[in-house]
Amino acid sequence: MTRPVPPRSVRLRRSVLSVPAINRRALEKIAGLDCDAVIFDLEDSVAPEKKAEARENLRSFFAAQPPPGQEGAGKERIIRINSLSSGFGADDLELVLALEPDAVLLPKIDEPQDVTVVSDRLGEADAPEDLRIWAMIETPRSILNAAAIAEAGRTPGSRLDCFVVGLNDLRKETGVLPQPGRAYLVPWLMQVVLAVSAYGLDAVDSVFNNFKDMQALDAECAEGRSMGFAGKMLIHPSQIDLANRHFGPNEAALAEAEAIIAAFADPAAAGLNVVNLGGRMVERLHLVQAERLVHKARLISERHRPSTGSG
Numbered sequence: 001m002t003r004p005v006p007p008r009s010v011r012l013r014r015s016v017l018s019v020p021a022i023n024r025r026a027l028e029k030i031a032g033l034d035c036d037a038v039i040f041d042l043e044d045s046v047a048p049e050k051k052a053e054a055r056e057n058l059r060s061f062f063a064a065q066p067p068p069g070q071e072g073a074g075k076e077r078i079i080r081i082n083s084l085s086s087g088f089g090a091d092d093l094e095l096v097l098a099l100e101p102d103a104v105l106l107p108k109i110d111e112p113q114d115v116t117v118v119s120d121r122l123g124e125a126d127a128p129e130d131l132r133i134w135a136m137i138e139t140p141r142s143i144l145n146a147a148a149i150a151e152a153g154r155t156p157g158s159r160l161d162c163f164v165v166g167l168n169d170l171r172k173e174t175g176v177l178p179q180p181g182r183a184y185l186v187p188w189l190m191q192v193v194l195a196v197s198a199y200g201l202d203a204v205d206s207v208f209n210n211f212k213d214m215q216a217l218d219a220e221c222a223e224g225r226s227m228g229f230a231g232k233m234l235i236h237p238s239q240i241d242l243a244n245r246h247f248g249p250n251e252a253a254l255a256e257a258e259a260i261i262a263a264f265a266d267p268a269a270a271g272l273n274v275v276n277l278g279g280r281m282v283e284r285l286h287l288v289q290a291e292r293l294v295h296k297a298r299l300i301s302e303r304h305r306p307s308t309g310s311g
């Protein structure tokens, strides 16, 4: 018998901003930004001769982190390391063990073993159980193996939590051109969404490189949301608001969710699995979706509630 798939995470991952760990100015700006998560990048945005300096920047940054409840706290923190075969990955992983971010992001994953080897190393080093693993899905083999990689997240001791699609690498490897609507990429993107849905993980959509083109980003966020992604990886602060808007619950969806919750809370619905809501069939599965949405909205409003200073 297969183990039941755990319920999907309700963490906020609408806007996942990548910040090159070498860029001290950008690191300083994080506290004032309204993104849900930050990826501290040690990989492709840091030149080989700057990797050591970038690691030192992260040591200083994490040492100066505000305690929970203060401005700048509360964002999920993820460190993207270099691959273990690169010559930099081992030192990066040491840094992860020292800094204990929320997650380590593994680049250029090809197959389940690329995840399990890191899970095992974290376990051997007694890393806290809540130090999770995120995986970049950006190679042709990772698309082919998406389901198997996600399934590896169900093995006991696995820390796999989230996939992030990397279309720059995937386009480089496949020759697919960047086009509005991403027509030729949609089958692969949906394969990623299907894989995470089957195994209770989240998937974050790829970066959009042209950070001045808000109209195109708007369309791509709408597309990613419709596909089922939890959020978007971003490269520039100017992209945060659009991602938050598209991947967060809008007013109409929230009103509908509250109506569904109220309909099932009505004593008249006791013992019913399906109700008529203004001429539309609503089932208990919609109640689950509605509760997730309302929970997400609550997390967002809690994030924006001013701190009392008492933590």
Ligand SMILES: CC(C)(COP(=O)(O)OP(=O)(O)OC[C@H]1O[C@@H](n2cnc3c(N)ncnc32)[C@H](O)[C@@H]1OP(=O)(O)O)[C@@H](O)C(=O)NCCC(=O)NCCSC(=O)C[C@H](O)C(=O)O
Binding pocket: 017, 018, 019, 020, 025, 026, 027, 029, 030, 041, 044, 045, 136, 138, 165, 166, 167, 168, 169, 170, 206, 207, 235, 236, 237
């Ligand atoms: C793309 C950039 C190099 C542009 O930087 P810049 O020229 O400095 O832009 P601006 O002048 O418009 O910046 C305005 C201010 O905003 C700050 N800034 C810029 N980017 C960030 C950021 N990511 N986080 C925090 N703050 C940021 C600037 O410092 C300016 O501040 P101020 O001086 O006060 O005005 C740059 O945006 C950048 O480096 N972005 C991130 C690049 C990155 O992380 N790349 C790796 C991730 S992409 C990826 O993973 C691809 C994937 O693997 C795949 O295969 O697809």
Ligand SMILES: [Mg+2]
Binding pocket: 044, 136, 138, 166, 168, 169
């Ligand atoms: Mg990449």
